Amino acid sequence: MRIDLIGKTALVTGSTQGIGAAIAAGLARAGARVGINGRGEGSVAMAIERMDAERIGGRLMEGEVVAAPGDVSTDEGCERVLSALPHVDILVNNLGIFGATPALEITDDEWRRYFEVNVLAAVRLTRAYLPGMIERGWGRIQYIASDSAVAVPIEMIHYGMTKTALLAVSRGFAKAAAGSGVTVNSVIAGPTHTGGVEDFVYQLVDNDLPWEEAQRAFMREHRPQSLLQRLIEPEEIANMVVYLSSPLASATTGGAVRVDGGYVDAILP
Ligand SMILES: NC(=O)c1ccc[n+]([C@@H]2O[C@H](COP(=O)([O-])OP(=O)(O)OC[C@H]3O[C@@H](n4cnc5c(N)ncnc54)[C@H](OP(=O)(O)O)[C@@H]3O)[C@@H](O)[C@H]2O)c1
Numbered sequence: 717m718r719i720d721l722i723g724k725t726a727l728v729t730g731s732t733q734g735i736g737a738a739i740a741a742g743l744a745r746a747g748a749r750v751g752i753n754g755r756g757e758g759s760v761a762m763a764i765e766r767m768d769a770e771r772i773g774g775r776l777m778e779g780e781v782v783a784a785p786g787d788v789s790t791d792e793g794c795e796r797v798l799s800a801l802p803h804v805d806i807l808v809n810n811l812g813i814f815g816a817t818p819a820l821e822i823t824d825d826e827w828r829r830y831f832e833v834n835v836l837a838a839v840r841l842t843r844a845y846l847p848g849m850i851e852r853g854w855g856r857i858q859y860i861a862s863d864s865a866v867a868v869p870i871e872m873i874h875y876g877m878t879k880t881a882l883l884a885v886s887r888g889f890a891k892a893a894a895g896s897g898v899t900v901n902s903v904i905a906g907p908t909h910t911g912g913v914e915d916f917v918y919q920l921v922d923n924d925l926p927w928e929e930a931q932r933a934f935m936r937e938h939r940p941q942s943l944l945q946r947l948i949e950p951e952e953i954a955n956m957v958v959y960l961s962s963p964l965a966s967a968t969t970g971g972a973v974r975v976d977g978g979y980v981d982a983i984l985p
Contacts, residue, residue, distance in 0.1 A: 943978025
């Protein structure tokens with residue numbers, strides 16, 4: 717399969733690092749013009765510099781990357797992003813915050829903050845970009861969900877709630893786009909090797925182990941339900957997102973597609 721996104725414009729929220737940065741790089745490698753988003757102009761500029769360095773280093777990146785800074789959990793931040801990228805063909809709602817808090821100690825403010833950052837930001841951007849996609853007869857919208865959507869962790873039920881909500885939001889907007897040429901899906905990502913995760917792993921397993929062994933020990937002892945038995949690399953999530961963003965994925969809509977290493981003990985979705 718050859719994925720060609722030349723001529724398409726994409727926005728990936730929260731793409732200055734981690735899974736978002738890998739998705740942005742994957743879309744750019746397929747030829748899309750990609751908006752890089754984070755809260756500050758500085759972090760966005762640094763991410764673009766890193767991508768340009770990769771390009772020079774030989775990992776072919778066809779598409780242009782452009783700055784689209786703004787805190788998309790606020791109206792003002794969204795407006796900033798919309799003025800940088802008034803129209804997109806591909807919207808990847810990747811932004812998501814997470815953190816552990818005992819279930820009965822999550823305050824009202826925290827519940828609201830999680831909802832505003834992880835759910836409402838994605839809804840607001842969908843509302844802004846979906847009508848244009850429908851009008852043009854082509855578009856791709858994705859929401860990066862998590863195994864926590866269906867296997868809600870006891871230490872992060874506020875996070876799990878937002879990821880379950882994204883599955884409903886995705887299914888609902890797919891109905892709103894029915895028959896238009898626009899597809900809307902969510903991607904259920906499993907435990908992934910992103911910034912901070914290595915430190916977290918070494919807090920739980922023998923510090924002297926090399927990374928490969930350390931992560932396998934971590935998965936075996938602390939994430940035994942994973943069939944992959946290692947952390948997922950951000951590029952492995954990105955590969956699915958790039959495929960779903962492409963014309964090749966034209967018959968996949970309203971779904972929740974898993975890239976979870978078999979973490980969720982279920983056959984469907
Ligand atoms: N990591 C995992 O194991 C895992 C597993 C399943 C699902 N996921 C999901 O995958 C997605 C990405 O996770 P990650 O671990 O790659 O994230 P991450 O490394 O923590 O990166 C977060 C990104 O979001 C940006 N950001 C934070 N708040 C923002 C805001 N209000 N507006 C705009 N940008 C903002 C940050 O940029 P600035 O600091 O520059 O603002 C950064 O680029 C999330 O939805 C997460 O729930 C992750």
